[in-house]
Amino acid sequence: MAKVGVLGTGTWGMALSRVLADSGKHDVTCWSALPQEIDYFVATKRHPNLPGVPIPDEICFTKDIEEAVTDKDVVLFAVPSVFVRSTAGKAAPFLKDGQIVADCAKGIEEGTMLFLTEVIADEVSKVCPGKKLRLVALSGPSHAEEVAVDIPTSIVSASPDMEAAKVVQDVFMAGCLRVYTNTDIKGVEMCGALKNIIALAVGASRGMGYGDNTTAALITRGMGEISALGVAIGCDQQTFNGLAGIGDLIVTATSEHSRNNRCGEMIGKGIPVKKAIEKVGMVVEGINCLPAAVELMKRHDLDLPIISAVDKVVNGGETPAKMATYLMGRDKAHEFD
Numbered sequence: 001m002a003k004v005g006v007l008g009t010g011t012w013g014m015a016l017s018r019v020l021a022d023s024g025k026h027d028v029t030c031w032s033a034l035p036q037e038i039d040y041f042v043a044t045k046r047h048p049n050l051p052g053v054p055i056p057d058e059i060c061f062t063k064d065i066e067e068a069v070t071d072k073d074v075v076l077f078a079v080p081s082v083f084v085r086s087t088a089g090k091a092a093p094f095l096k097d098g099q100i101v102a103d104c105a106k107g108i109e110e111g112t113m114l115f116l117t118e119v120i121a122d123e124v125s126k127v128c129p130g131k132k133l134r135l136v137a138l139s140g141p142s143h144a145e146e147v148a149v150d151i152p153t154s155i156v157s158a159s160p161d162m163e164a165a166k167v168v169q170d171v172f173m174a175g176c177l178r179v180y181t182n183t184d185i186k187g188v189e190m191c192g193a194l195k196n197i198i199a200l201a202v203g204a205s206r207g208m209g210y211g212d213n214t215t216a217a218l219i220t221r222g223m224g225e226i227s228a229l230g231v232a233i234g235c236d237q238q239t240f241n242g243l244a245g246i247g248d249l250i251v252t253a254t255s256e257h258s259r260n261n262r263c264g265e266m267i268g269k270g271i272p273v274k275k276a277i278e279k280v281g282m283v284v285e286g287i288n289c290l291p292a293a294v295e296l297m298k299r300h301d302l303d304l305p306i307i308s309a310v311d312k313v314v315n316g317g318e319t320p321a322k323m324a325t326y327l328m329g330r331d332k333a334h335e336f337d
Ligand SMILES: NC(=O)c1ccc[n+]([C@@H]2O[C@H](COP(=O)([O-])OP(=O)(O)OC[C@H]3O[C@@H](n4cnc5c(N)ncnc54)[C@H](O)[C@@H]3O)[C@@H](O)[C@H]2O)c1
Pocket: 008, 009, 010, 011, 012, 013, 032, 033, 034, 037, 078, 079, 080, 081, 083, 086, 087, 104, 105, 106, 107, 142, 143, 144, 145, 281, 282, 283, 285
């Protein structure tokens, strides 16, 4: 029996909490920064984005982050990437030294260029100097909508601290979830952050009416771009071939459940970017991650055409048709697969 505190009650936080609670093995306490959300869950036992999935009575809800964090075996960060730092700041005083903290948000912080487990460590060390956490990234091909209804899913618990990765593996290995471990936390976080940008490109190509050939090209070359950036910062090439790498890219770039894919599709159909994000109604992490990806590309002097093309459309006001012209008409004498 493990005590798990879940920070963030979006679709992913709630889907994972349900699996943990239904396993009968764990005590789950969920916290949200939005008090009205907690009132809604307690009153209805439903999540608005997971209709038809009952929230188990065993899950305890709290508006008090101290209660969600204190005395837990594992604290799970499940807030969108832009709220990871503020949530870490609020949780910091109650996290014990040596606390195992798993993060399942995907992204790179704009400005600092930190991965999200690094953001947590950075903020906690600012609020509580000297406090050290055992950080794990939980990632891989997993739609909340499918985990919520027990569809078999494999994910990755990644940490250079293999003991901590194994604790998280054991906690989440339940029912429909099979959890693998990996020591390459940077590689796993790089894949989780950047695959969303490639999914935007695939969605846009679908929205423009292109077919499977284009999708396959964008996925394959997109994975090449992600691994080029990863290898440049010292990640393990093997990670890009695994669940957190190609696995997560496939699930995100090909599924109707993917907000990044859906958002890209609307952009491809000519809907303005802001409107497309509003229509998705949930976090579109690929958009949030673009500035950091472009900055990384510049820092490592890499020419990554798919990421650049998405940035030109999302932040540069280019039309998706221009993006296609740019990708297909690049002036290169030789290109290797
Ligand atoms: N949904 C999935 O299938 C899935 C799967 C794997 C990873 N992830 C990652 O998990 C993270 C969360 O995704 P999600 O799908 O749950 O997003 P979501 O859009 O459903 O999250 C919304 C939630 O964020 C929280 N929130 C809102 N404002 C906040 C604030 N000011 N401070 C702190 N928290 C606040 C609230 O609990 C709200 O319900 C993302 O980084 C996503 O990439 C999602």
